[in-house]
Amino acid sequence: MVIDLDRCTGCQACVLACKAENNIPAVGAKEAGLGRIISWMQVLTEEDEGHPGEVKRFLPRPCLQCDDPPCTKVCPVYATYLNPEGIVAQIYARCIGCRFCMAACPYNAKYFNWRRYQTEGPGQNPDVSVRPKGVVEKCTFCHHRLQRARERARSERRELGPGEYVPACAEACPARAIVFGDLADPGSEVSRLARSPRAFRLQEELGTRPKVIYLTEGEGRG
Amino acid sequence: MAEAAGTRDAVLLAPIERTGPGFYWAVGGLLVLVGWGALAYWTQFQEGLGVTGLHQPVSWGFYVTNFVFFIGISHAGTLISAILRLSKAEWRRPITRMAEVITVMVLFIGAAQILVDLGRPDRLLNIIRHGRYQSPLLWDATSISAYLTASLVYLYLPMIPDIAILRDRLDRRKLLYSVLALGWTGSARQRRVLGRAIAIMAVLVIPIAVSVHSVVSFVFSMTLQPMWHSTIFGPYFVVGAIFSGIAALIVAMIAFRAAYGLQGYLKPIHFRYLGQLLLIMSLLWFYFTFAEYLTGYYGSEPEEMRVFWAKFTGPFWPFFWGMAAANFVIPVFCLVRLGRRTVGKVLAASLSVLVGMWLERYIIVVPTLSNPRLPFGEGLYWPTWVEWGETAGSFALFALAYLLFTKLFPVISVWEIEEGREGVREVEARLLTYLPDAARPEPAAAERRG
8 A cells, every 4th residue: 555645635435435334333523532432544633844834744554554563463362463464364263452562553553442342233344244242353454355256257267457446545535645555565555655755654663664665745835 | 396486486476377457448449449440350251351541552551560570570489589588697587488479379370461461351362263373472471471380380399398287287277287287297308309409490480480571571571662672671660570479479578567566577687688789680670771872872773762751851751860869869779888777668669669670660651652753742641540440450469369378377487487497407507518628528428408
């Protein structure tokens, strides 16, 4: 995934699309005030140092799906792990809720169900399981969409083509700031963008090797 | 031998034979606190961790602080008692039992903190079913259970002769004492075997104890988080653990000395020696703290510095400076001269250290989580009544368990005191062998357990 910060307007469409897609419950005003909002995709805002009070900078942050994730190593029960597709998965039925992965993630991309937030119905997307209280949850790059796209391709006896699997946030972005594709395919658009001189990874120096690449704000800024 | 020990040291057995109103008052008071803790946990179990003050990003708070603190206290015991036994320090005799009991009781309480902290305590056994050994939490589970087992054995072995005394003297609880005494008669062979077993356990328990608080520190230092990711954490935590352990031991000694009238056994000299040990640990603790913070400050990485200033001048300053005062300034002030009013000074220093070491654990756990690397803003943490209740309940449960123990078994080792009286000659002979002009000692006499 490549996120072009120059294009991001901070509209939060990705956040809402993610919540709807993944049955993320609204926690309510009281819980939100306590800092317990669950938002797998979160738009962080920062004051621009050069233009205080005038320019805000936005940083949409899904799970960065690290290739060397600090969160999976510390899980005592293999409830979070790097799956063969390279996605950092979470097994809700196994998680014991120790929150060690939350403490270890340098991007704070993991969220905890402090209470039973899912109170009504099974959620609107039948492809995504709802989470009970007391477990950690996180962005999965809309893994269920990959499974569905792959099944469709298999039933039509063909290979999975590029563009058939896109997470909800990338699909919803009106500014097309979020580009999704296969970084392992050197011909893909994401690979081309990832080679851009503007490309960087969050907290690259930690050696977590995230699979989300950002493009810095360059021209047109300030 | 059992007969003589029983009559001469009757005061040590008195709490088991008679129970005054003070005991019931104490138990009642502690039960109220335990009940508060139980209510808090029940609420949390029903509603989820939402009833605590925890949130994103401060996902660990009081429970993890308590966990580190209680596991630290456990070093009182076994480690100090093992070191004193191995170094043949004669003044250890009235102290070792109390120290060992602290360890065993507090380890249960400490390990239970993790259970309380879990979002899904019903799935605790997943740690065994799906255990991932790469996780430092599994190292904790291994190390703490090994320590608990070893400490239980190490507590139990030196209790066997005392249990035999109780079996012979008391009319109550005959079955319990008979089973636990394992047919002890005090024969020469039994004493030799027991001496060996205690010596083996004393050696074994020291590396286990060191490993316990090292791996507790690894829970933090193995992550990449600012001011956690530090190589010094293993020894730093072990030093802090022994430090708080001695303080807890002193407080327990003074409490039982007053309650059971043990002034004849726990004399100012004992507190003086322990006070000096506490002073040394205080200086050592200060050295580690200084080294840790200076290294962070000098390198001044921006993320480290955010946490650093949050502790020094930011929202956590009362905790940080409170810790510095309680762990260093006050104890040094109290302990540097112990000529007069030894017990009072040592007690003041110990209480101060207990508060300070709890703050130290808190100041390690929370500020790092409050200051995430990405621009989320600083997350502050205020515990709710649930966390306070659980914490108070944990302390009370520890005190209650300790109190009940003293009602079943002597809190000072009767046979070891007796052995100390009988062994004065041997100790004298041993001391003489240290001197250059000493005569050749009788090997058999000098090598008997001192």
